[in-house]
Every structure is written in structure tokens, then in C-alpha cells.
Amino acid sequence: MAEVLVLIDHVAGQVKKPTYELLTLAAKLGEPSAVYIGAADGAAGAAEAVKGYGAEKVYVIDDAQIKGYLVAPRAEALAQLAGSASPAAILLPSSAENKEVAARLAIKLDSGLITDAVDLDDSGVATQSVFAGNFTVKGKVTKGTPIITVKPNSAAPVEKAGAAAVTPFEVTISDAAKTAQIVASQPRKASGRPELTEAAIVVSGGRGTGGDFSAVEGLADALGAAVGASRAAVDSGWMPHTFQVGQTGKTVSPQLYVANGISGAIQHRAGMQTSKTIVAVNKDEEAPIFELVDFGVVGDLHTVLPAVTEAVKAAKG
Amino acid sequence: MNIVVLVKYVPDATADRQFEDDFTVDRVNVDGLLSELDEYAVEQSLQIKEKREGEEITVTALTVGPEAAEAAVRKALQMGADKGVHVVDDAIAGSDSIATSLVLAKAIEKIGAETKVDLVVGGLASTDAGMSVVPAMLAERLGLPQVTLAAVVETQGDQVRIKRDGDVATEVIGGTLPLVLSVTDQSGEARYPSFKGIMAAKKKPLESWSLGDLGVEAAQVGLGAAYTEVLETAARPPRTAGEIVTDEDGSGAKALADFLASKKFI
């Protein structure tokens, strides 16, 4: 069976959940091989983690020559690996950076590219959600090695023992790939809450919070949820841009999305419309967000949310 | 300095967007316009020109698209770009990002044949296909550094520095011209064309090029040459109307908590 390369999503060797989802999808297409690009000392831990999700091989690419630069060296490294492994497909977790890596890889390998897949079947047909979540599209790559970026929450990870044979892979990075340098990097502070794009529940706030996110955060913490924000809240400086949900922020597809003081503009919908259950609290009964909801409360978020938070805490004991 | 700004003509996101029978995006029956995310690219290009006072700087707006796509270039000219180039050819219809980036790369080379192109500026994503891949593909094809998804842009001499909200960190990225830059909607509000700008745009040069002008074969582009095939499209089933309650003295919170419990979220 041909190999399917899966790029491991990790921070300092700590493997993130989307990796397991991709390994699960990869097993439908062939034999999953995980690809670790990172510091050599994090490789063993990463290999151990992916072993439980069916990775037969773990290619280890030392990022000493890669980490100081943006995108291009990663694409070069993966192109070299693809040249030697001749994979049936290459799967990458959908992130801004990985989509660009995939883009360059597609040109290098003269191969087709599908971005932001939300599902993948055993014949390689990918499902995407387009036009602000108003349409779903099924498609497949017809030329070269399919390169597919997959969004978080696209599959339920299936535990399965794999050999996880660690296979170091040497890459040669050209000078031409080292032209966009990372001059400074400020790692994001861990919030202690789940990652926005991976969370099962997202509680968001908009302009209607008036800048006070405590009620939103309180409910999020009671539910074990991630916190999101509308662009209005971000533009007002109340929340960092990385919390923004929507067309120009993150797309989320959690089990439950709770929109508070958010009107439901098309650009916001684009980022949350595919959530399984949608709830809104808004004091304007005419707010367009109510067209989307499974359950809505017309009311002031500053009084409704704290009371719901108390009820959640009481129920959880 | 020679700046090329990439502008895409897209169906209006607030209109009822549809697909054609061959699953390509309907670009005829839905009103189109300059992708609002590319307005930010035009804005940053103009700001670079304005900040580098005294230098001779030309901003050329480039689009690849159907007849109507000329409107995207016109808008960029009204905002303040100096020249426009519209690559239009029936064979291009249905092109995927791989073919689009090929045509854009050839057009940039042609623009650069007279005066070298120093900076290619694109948007965060096209609002129709929205892959966020074309600038990276162009950098790969043109062999240029990519400094992409900028929230803040600064240039000095031949140096470009941007701030980028990366996936796990906020990063400052630096590169040396010539390079490919792309900007996000965080980079600063785009200006509206002024009345003077609209009048001036009428006299600005706008060239229309075919594939033949670029030395690209019809067989290299279009739906037939696509590297991916769409098998089906389906409108998302409308959401069934949910229950909406009005809060009175805490009743809303109780009802919401009950709803969450009934769905097993608590």
C-alpha cells in the first residue's frame, strides 16, 4: 500500500489533535506516515504520540535550517521527501502557513491542491464548505500527487497502534528558500482555554459586550469552551485578532457556538455557520443572527450570561 | 519602483452566489466587483508610494478574469493606481489557482520586461474561492521571497518588514526587494475613490492582454487543464427555525440553561 504523508501539527514536540484526525483520514487512502518537522529533541515524543493513531513511519526532518524562515524551506523539505517516498497523497493541517506551504509544494510537484477540506473519503474525494458556508462542494485532485489541507474537527480520531518507525530524513535547503526571514517572534500566551479552531464549544462576544468580556469568558470557562470575538470587538481593541471568527479570522465548526452581542453579518457567519448547534443572546429581536439559531434569547447578555453560567456550574456540581 | 497589485473580480458576497452547470463559479449572473480583500492590497500599494515621496513609483493593477473583470482594475485606478492590465481570454474560464498563478506570473514578467517589477502585492484571499494560495504560488513561480499575510507593512530602501499574526506566534518577517507581499484586512482601511480620482481614472492607461500576448498556450489553462475536478455542489440545507425566547426577569437564562441541558452540553 502506498504511503500517505501527514504533516504533524505540533508546538515544541507537543502533538496537536488535528494530527490524529489527519492520520485517521490518511488511513482511508493508504498507509499513514507522519512527518515531523521540528527540533531533533522533540521527535521521540512526537513519534510516541502518533504511534497510537496508526502512523507506520515517522519521518523526522530536523528544522535547524528551516525554523528561521517563512514557508519556502518547509515546501522544499516536503518536496524532497515526496520525491523519495512517492506518496499517494500529502495531508497538511489547514492553517495559514500550511496552506502556503501546500501552495508552493503544488507548484514544485506539479500537483493539484485542495485547501480547507472538511472531510475526505476513501477514493480521495474531499468535501469543502464554500461561499460563507452556504454550499458544500465535493472534488478531487486529478493530476499529480493530491495535496490536501484539512481543517480541524474534520474527523473523529480513531486510536490504532502503528509501528511509528522513526526514519530520519536529510533535506537540503537552498539559499533561495531562505530569503524571507523571521526577524522576531512573539509566541502567543497560552490562555488555558481550548484552541479556538479545535474546541467543541465556542462562546463568542461582539460589539454588544461593550468591551466587557467577563460574562462571555465566565460562560466559556463554565462550559470548558474557547472564546471567540467578532471583528467589531477585535477592531475596538477588546480582543486580539487571533480570537476573531469569520471571513478574515478563524473558521470554526464546533458542536456548540454561542454568539453574544453579535449581529450576524455575512462575514461573521462565514466563520461559524457550519457549527452543529447555534445559540445567540442579543437584545435586538431583529438581529440577523437569530435566522441561524437553534435557540435564541432576546435579552441583555450582561444579565443573561452570568445567570446561565451559574446554572451550568450548579448542574456540573 | 515598480509595484504590481493583484486585484480579483469576484461575485458580490452579499448577493446570492451560485455555481454554473459545470460547477464553476457563476461570474455572469451575479453582480461582481473588486474583491474587498484586494482593496487592502491597493491601499497598501498606494501608501508605499505616498510614503516614499520623491521616488518615481508606478502602481499597476493587474487582474486575470472575464470581460467584466475590467471593473476591478477601474476601481483600483479610481483609488489611485497609475496603470491597469487586464488579462482576458475565453480559454481562461474555469482556471484553478495553479493556472491563475501561471497567467499572473507571465503577466508580471511582461510588465517587468520594460522596468523590473520590485514588488507584487496581493490580498489575503479571494472572497469567492478563498484559498489564500495565489501569492505563495507566485513567489514560487517567480523565484521571489514571500512576505505574506501582513497586518502591518513597512518599507525602507530595498527592505520590507511586516508583522504577521502567525498560527502560534506573532512574527516580524523581513525580506529584500524584489518580493511578493500580501496583506490582510488588519493592514488599514482602504480609501474610497474621490470624485477627482474617478475623473482621473478615465484617462489612465488600461491594457488588455490575451494568452497569446503572454506566450501561454490555451491548453495550459481553463477548466480542461485544472488539476482538480469538482464532482458536485450542494446548497446547504436551510437551518430549521429555532426557538426564540424573550428574557423577562431571568426566564431567558433558565430557558437557555434548559436547552443546553437537553442537548447534553451540561
Ligand SMILES: Cc1cc2nc3c(=O)[nH]c(=O)nc-3n(C[C@H](O)[C@H](O)[C@H](O)COP(=O)(O)OP(=O)(O)OC[C@H]3O[C@@H](n4cnc5c(N)ncnc54)[C@H](O)[C@@H]3O)c2cc1C
Ligand atoms: C473585508 C471585511 C471582512 C470582515 N471580516 C469579518 C470577520 O472575519 N469576522 C467578523 O465578525 N466580522 C467581519 N467583518 C465585519 C462585519 O461586517 C461586521 O461589521 C461585524 O461582524 C459586526 O460585529 P458585531 O456583530 O459584534 O457588531 P454589530 O453589528 O454592531 O452588532 C452588535 C450586536 O450586539 C447587540 N447588543 C448590543 N448590546 C447588547 C447587550 N447588552 N446584550 C445583548 N446584545 C447586545 C446589538 O443588538 C447588535 O445586534 C468584516 C467586514 C469586512 C468589510
Ligand SMILES: Nc1ncnc2c1ncn2[C@@H]1O[C@H](COP(=O)(O)O)[C@@H](O)[C@H]1O
Ligand atoms: N484572477 C486573479 N486576478 C488577480 N489577482 C488574483 C486573482 N486570483 C487571485 N489573485 C490574488 O491572489 C490573492 C489570493 O487569492 P486566492 O489564493 O484565490 O485566495 C487575492 O487576494 C488576489 O490579490
